[in-house]
Amino acid sequence: MAYLGAQVLGIDEVSESIHVATAHTQLTADRWKQAKRDCPRYETIGLNTVATRSRSHFDAVVMSELLEHVTDWENMLYLAHVCLKVSVIDLPGTL
Structure with missing residues (x-):
């Protein structure tokens, strides 16, 4: 990208x-x-920190090969959504 x-x-x-x-x-x-x-x-930071400092900042959030390693995936998707500008979607991917 x-x-x-x-x-x-x-x-x-x-x-x-x-x-x-x-x-x-x-x-x-x-x-x-x-x-x-x-x-x-x-x-070297977590998504929670990015969501706090970069609210509505990004055009896209790509989370590659991640969901299978996360226990609270609903919160992770929420935090990713918080980072996005209005009217954009996030598409997590996993193998």
Whole structure:
């Protein structure tokens, strides 16, 4: 999505996951410069924090391979919805 021009924020509460994602972005820095696109940003935070600070901020929320790891999925979907701008839907995906 970032390569297509979207501003992307990736989040995870596991710092190692963020470290790996950030390292990958740094290794592909030339790709972003050539495409004249902003690379994705990554933060070690939870969805609750994002929902608190970024209410009605995002055009889309993508939760990939996540639902099977969450016990309170209804609250997670609610928090994702809080982050969305008006009249947008969120589509969680899982394998």
